Amino acid sequence: MSVIKYPRSFSHIGITVPDIEKAVKFYEEVMGWYVIMPPSKVKKESDTAIGQMCIDVFGEDWEEFEISHMSTSDGIGIELFSFPNGKKEAPDFNPFNTGLFHFCVQDPDIEGLTKKIVQHGGKQRMPIREYYPNEKPYKMVYVEDPFGIVFEIYTHSYELTYSSGAYQE
Secondary structure: OOOOOOOOOOEEEEEEEEOHHHHHHHHHHOOOEEEEEEEEEEEOOOHHHHHHHHHHHHOOOOOEEEEEEEEEOOEEEEEEEEOOOOOOOOOOOOOOOOOOOOOEEEOOOOHHHHHHHHHOEEOOOOOOOOOOOOOOOOOOEEEEOOOEEEEEEEEOOOHHHOOOOOOOO
16 A cells, blocks of 8 residues: 555634634634634534534543634635633743644735734734845734634745845855
């Protein structure tokens, strides 16, 4: 049997938020993401496909939660969850531990998007930086949404940013 080697595409990311209505509003108004499915309740019930899948994933210690599906302009899914009994404060930022560190979005108007995030209750975590100062216009910045979820903004694609050897002398 031969092994087929090819890169898999990215489908979606799931993000737990404290208030699903506020999160959908933020991501729709600030990030421009499309609402595919507005906030809906999912109940723990083993006689529906979604209920059984959620029991498989979350176990038995829950009764219901809210979920919404959004999409970026390039078809990447954003699955938002809000659990009534979960912690509602921002997660600890600790990139040194194993786990999801951040996700990244792309916008050529990095300054405008960063300003909009801050105006809507988010934070700018660092100055906007250039990967190749005075050579190429590739910029990046780390920000966080109003719920404390850290993400990054690039001005250019991942391939363009790193294909030139960003860290090589």
